[in-house]
Amino acid sequence: MLDRIRIVLIGTSHPGNIGGATRAMRNMGLDDLALVAPRCDPKDREAYSRASGANSLVDAARVHDQLEEAVADCTLVVGASARSRHLPWPLIGPRALAESLPTALAPAQSRVALVFGREDTGLTNAELQRCHRHVHIPTNPDFSSLNLAAAVQVLAYECRQAWLATREAAPAADDDAAQPFGVAWDNPPASHADMERFFAHLERTLTTLEFHDPDNPRQLMARLRRLFLRAHLDSMEMNILRGILGTMDKRLRDTAPAPRDGE
Amino acid sequence: MLDRIRIVLIGTSHPGNIGGATRAMRNMGLDDLALVAPRCDPKDREAYSRASGANSLVDAARVHDQLEEAVADCTLVVGASARSRHLPWPLIGPRALAESLPTALAPAQSRVALVFGREDTGLTNAELQRCHRHVHIPTNPDFSSLNLAAAVQVLAYECRQAWLATREAAPAADDDAAQPFGVAWDNPPASHADMERFFAHLERTLTTLEFHDPDNPRQLMARLRRLFLRAHLDSMEMNILRGILGTMDKRLRDTAPAPRDGE
Structure with a gap:
């Protein structure tokens, strides 16, 4: 399951955050990183310094010009979002999201992207409108801006928790069918x-x-x-x-x- | 509840980690930081840079020579620990720990300390043996060393989740608006x-x-x-x-x- 979760960082300004994100990913067993139009050199010394041994993820990160390319093969695209937007969108917490992933990732061809925006301005409305769901990490309303690598850490941690829970649960059923809705589904999800x-x-x-x-x-x-x-x-x-x-x-x-x- | 949770960092080497920890704390609504024998200047420029607005927590951090002083008034002391130790100790995960906190903090005078060790060597056995419990953040066994600020982020996040859960359990809000998707929606549902x-x-x-x-x-x-x-x-x-x-x-x-x- 964890090998089909992709972290997508859009327009990252600070190479240290790319490094911090890769360390958080490797700690939690994720290894698929895509960068969209980074606003820094992803292989800056500071990226490797914060990666602290997760250098291979920094080296393997694919760089794209557009979000579309980075998530084209994904069957579930989730955008990390601050709470209020003009047009409300289905919004879930990190735990509910993570707990839905074993089901979303049951079909063999499924793949999930967790998309994070710029340090200063987050995701644009156009980017958010390419996501199936928005995930919001509950924070102190008086100080709500999470560091980018910290946000990746929280979601990666929840993904690992959810994965561990599936392993503790009874031997998995042979879930060939797609089941994004809590039941065995008849057709695979659209990409x-x-x-x-x-x-x-x-x-x-x-x-x-x-x-x-x-x-x-x-x-x-x-x-x-x-x-x-x-x-x-x-x-x-x-x-x-x-x-x-x-x-x-x-x-x-x-x-x-x-x-x-x-x- | 959150105002009676103290983060204690022992022997921190990198001021950036102190800053990162304060940002994570403020994001999650914690504000009580104690530093034990830091191996750096906690008010280094790098601390403020990573604190990114949580400067007041850096400034307010109390500095102690010994763990004992930092946790003297605490009724529950929890040490963050890698998994294996010679002497097995009650070891719980971050979620189970956080879910126990509302009960642990129910008495008015109670106070909890979450204690984090050095970047390189963690907590000593002597320090771990001053803790009621050890908390272990499940990580990839091949790459288990979490960044200090990331570890604080994960535990602080779980504390906030547990606190939010106690508030949700309390009297229901006046949910006039349709919100089938976890967010106040802009239009009522179709009948x-x-x-x-x-x-x-x-x-x-x-x-x-x-x-x-x-x-x-x-x-x-x-x-x-x-x-x-x-x-x-x-x-x-x-x-x-x-x-x-x-x-x-x-x-x-x-x-x-x-x-x-x-x-």
């Missing part, structure tokens, strides 16, 4: 890349339909993203929705406005 | 009747679109029901989806099939 293709398709179709105006988007796509990410689509649901959009596209293409009365 | 009207509308539109054949329904509507019920739609999401369906209906009504090539 992040599938979801992004779906959202792009949905936006195109709604634009053609003139229901959506990209020049005056308001919160439409944000609300639809929130809805469908919250539902955590499986691959067949994804196919059905893409099928509906494709059929609509065809009808919109194949039909012309009927002549109006009097013309 | 059952709303959902049924939506499903009826969805089925009509998909039938008109010839995506759905009521005479050969297969599992289409069942799967769409499962998806949208699982998402637990709010009233605005419901309005958006009904709006999309209504716009599609209008387009399907207003348009006629274009003449085919060759006809």
